[in-house]
Amino acid sequence: MQHYVFLDMDGVLLHYQHQFDAIRDGGGWIGSRDIDQSRADILFPFLNRHNIKVILSSTWRKSPDIDFDVEKFKDIVLSKTGYAIDVESCTLNLNTIRGFEIKEYIDRHQIKSYVILDDSTDMLEDQLDRFVHVSHITGLVTADIERMSTILGIDCNEFQLDKDLHL
Numbered sequence: 001m002q003h004y005v006f007l008d009m010d011g012v013l014l015h016y017q018h019q020f021d022a023i024r025d026g027g028g029w030i031g032s033r034d035i036d037q038s039r040a041d042i043l044f045p046f047l048n049r050h051n052i053k054v055i056l057s058s059t060w061r062k063s064p065d066i067d068f069d070v071e072k073f074k075d076i077v078l079s080k081t082g083y084a085i086d087v088e089s090c091t092l093n094l095n096t097i098r099g100f101e102i103k104e105y106i107d108r109h110q111i112k113s114y115v116i117l118d119d120s121t122d123m124l125e126d127q128l129d130r131f132v133h134v135s136h137i138t139g140l141v142t143a144d145i146e147r148m149s150t151i152l153g154i155d156c157n158e159f160q161l162d163k164d165l166h167l
Helices: 017-024 036-050 068-082 098-109 124-131 140-154
Strands: 003-007 053-056 085-089 114-119 131-133
Touching: 036 140, 053 131, 068 085, 085 131, 085 140, 098 114, 114 140, 124 131, 131 140
Parallel strands: 003 053, 003 114, 053 085, 114 131
Antiparallel strands: none
């Protein structure tokens, strides 16, 4: 069975601590479309190893400053992290809560096995058992990957997780 992850970027792979560290280190405010390499290092190898397709549900897809498409997103991820990931598509912008946008995509594509990685909580009640609420302060940590693997029925014991990212 094909697995999918609905991926939010801000708060998951670009989080407050990463921003604060950049300011503290004299780099200034990072801005959007940056990715914390340590978070990419735990998420993207896991996705690639288990052939999990990415559906972008992040507000990055609504960005007014670029003509956003999946190929541009894959290029951003590859250039910033060194990882090539399998991004299938993105949810539609329905100008509503994210849970409805994800539901529309699931229904239209008849997706059965999925997980939602997001720091926002605007999911539908029937999505909560497939929702991994990531802290916007720390971003994605290994406990989130472990929860994701449980939801998808994947044995993450075979995948070496860096326990130092249990923040």
